[in-house]
Amino acid sequence: IELxxxxxxxxxDGRSRFRQEYLVDFESAISGAYYAHEMDRLxxxxxxxxxxxxxxxxVHTGWDIGFRDSTCIWFAQIQRDEVRVxxxxxxxxxxxxxxxxxxxxxxYAYGTHLLPHDSLVSDLTSGTSIKETxxxxxxxxxxxGKAPVYDGINAVRQxxxxxxxxxxxxxxxxxxxxxxRREWDEKRKVFHDKPLHDWSSHGADAFRYLAQGxxxxxxxxxxxxxxxxxxxxxx
Numbered sequence: 001i002e003l004x005x006x007x008x009x010x011x012x013d014g015r016s017r018f019r020q021e022y023l024v025d026f027e028s029a030i031s032g033a034y035y036a037h038e039m040d041r042l043x044x045x046x047x048x049x050x051x052x053x054x055x056x057x058x059v060h061t062g063w064d065i066g067f068r069d070s071t072c073i074w075f076a077q078i079q080r081d082e083v084r085v086x087x088x089x090x091x092x093x094x095x096x097x098x099x100x101x102x103x104x105x106x107x108y109a110y111g112t113h114l115l116p117h118d119s120l121v122s123d124l125t126s127g128t129s130i131k132e133t134x135x136x137x138x139x140x141x142x143x144x145g146k147a148p149v150y151d152g153i154n155a156v157r158q159x160x161x162x163x164x165x166x167x168x169x170x171x172x173x174x175x176x177x178x179x180x181r182r183e184w185d186e187k188r189k190v191f192h193d194k195p196l197h198d199w200s201s202h203g204a205d206a207f208r209y210l211a212q213g214x215x216x217x218x219x220x221x222x223x224x225x226x227x228x229x230x231x232x233x234x235x
Contacts (some may be wrong), residue, residue, distance in 0.1 A: 032181035033154055034195070034204075038160040039178050048174060052165040053086050056080065057113030060101075060217050062210025063141075064202050065119055066092060071099060072206040074173060075108065078102045078217065088173035090203060093161035098129060099142075100137045100141050113141040114213035116205070149195065159211040176203030226229040 030036065047168055053059075058079040063148035064072045089102050103110070119130040120143055126133070134141055156177075165174050179200035182193070195201055 028065070030179055030181055032183075032184070032196075033178065034180050035160060035177050035191055037154065039155055039174075041158065042163065042165065045143050047163065048165045048167050050168070051084050051086050053077070054084070054194075055107075055109065057109075059086070059108035060111045060114065060214065062077065062114045062206050062208075062211070063119075064116060064209060064214060066202055070175070070199070070202040072176075072203045073099065073102075074170075074203075074206050075106075076210060076211050076214070078214070083159060083163045083214070085163055085170055085173075087166065088170040090172055090201070091180050097137060100134070100139055103139065112217050113139060114116075114209050115141045115143050117143055117146040119143055119173050142213065142216070144209045147212060152212050155211040158202075159214065172209070176200040177207060180204035181201055185220035188212045 031182070033039075054077055059075050059077055062074045062076070064070075067074075070090050070092040072090045073088065074085060077084045077086060087106065087108075087124075091098065115131060115134075118152070119134075119141070122132075123131045128136075131141055131143060138181060160177075167174070175201070179198075180203075181196055183196045195204075
């Protein structure tokens with residue numbers, strides 16, 4: 001029976017579905033999860049644990065801005081080949097100023113704030129974009145160029161093996177990465193070639209923008225620049 005599942009769903013998804021449905025193993029990888037292998041490897045290597053914030057390194061952020069859904073922000077530091085993911089916030093139904101206050105409430109010295117391409121779109125009511133609104137609140141940001149979703153997914157797959165995640169502060173975000181998966185067509189018994197839009201997609205999208213933008217932020221750039229701490233009012 002397991003072989004039939006592998007033939008129907010592929011090596012990883014087939015074994016996962018067999019374990020879930022026949023062995024009642026719900027801790028096995030989620031069927032269709034994009035990052036199942038990478039997240040399992042992180043857990044096996046104990047890279048999801050307590051991760052200390054390093055005051056001498058800037059903190060870079062990756063955003064997914066939800067106009068009707070959740071807005072999510074990842075916080076990461078680069079130390080040589082390591083990417084230390086130290087924090088994560090998610091909320092909905094609040095103004096942009098709420099997120100700026102959250103940034104300032106933390107003691108981090110910020111580097112680059114990476115925004116999605118739609119942050120350049122002007123709001124019909126205010127006539128300003130999210131990027132412009134953030135700038136008016138003292139947050140200078142960089143917009144990640146528009147790219148196919150699967151290019152971003154591949155960028156995440158390349159980044160994850162370098163990452164350490166803080167287990168407590170990033171718990172919700174880690175769960176989003178573990179649950180981010182393809183749409184399933186129950187009638188045809190196949191996965192669609194696109195992500196499922198659910199609660200996990202917001203945190204996963206934010207990490208995708210982080211992964212796409214971080215190559216612009218090299219480890220050499222992280223050293224030697226004056227650090228602007230949140231207490232200065234500039235983030």
